[in-house]
Amino acid sequence: MSMTIVLSACAPAVRQSSSSASPGAPNPNGCYAFIFSDVSYAGERTVVNGPRRISSLATLPSPSGTWDGRIRSLQVGLSATLSLHAQPELSGATARFAAGTSVPRLDASLAGKVRSLNLECRP
Known part of the structure; x- marks a missing residue:
């Protein structure tokens, strides 16, 4: 007698862009930032x-x-360390965020207005 076992599972779709060399996976050295399209870390997400x-x-x-x-x-x-800028080419209104910072809601001066960014690594 032979027996066949079939397993199946469903997982919700994860919406994230492939914007970095390792899509969705943060750099193991800690030099990364997750960005979200909605407040409270909701909506679309990508790792830079x-x-x-x-x-x-x-x-x-x-x-x-x-x-x-x-x-x-x-x-x-x-x-x-992450710097966000309201204009392309790292210009315009700027906000800088230190290592380990979590911001559930960007200030109104930048929320939905960020046009460029700079992510720096510390040794």
């Missing part, structure tokens, strides 16, 4: 591994287009 300078978030793909003007919350890795 550093060091990385993105002069225009219009070049960073997301499932629904690009990240240009869409960041509303973020988490910074333990070995990173």
Whole structure:
């Protein structure tokens, strides 16, 4: 007598963009930032591994287009510093976030207005 066992599972779809060398996986050295399209770490998410300078978030793909003007919350890795800028080429209104920072809601001056970013790594 032979027996066949069939297992199946369903998992919810995870919406994240493949914007870095290792999509969805943070740099193990702690130099990364998670960015989210909605407040409280909700909506679309991607990981940006550093060091990385993105002069225009219009070049960073997301499932629904690009990240240009869409960041509303973020988490910074333990070995990173993140600078967000309201204009391309790292200009305009700027906010800087230290290593280990979690921001569930960006300030109104930048929420949905970020056009470029710079992610620096510390040794």
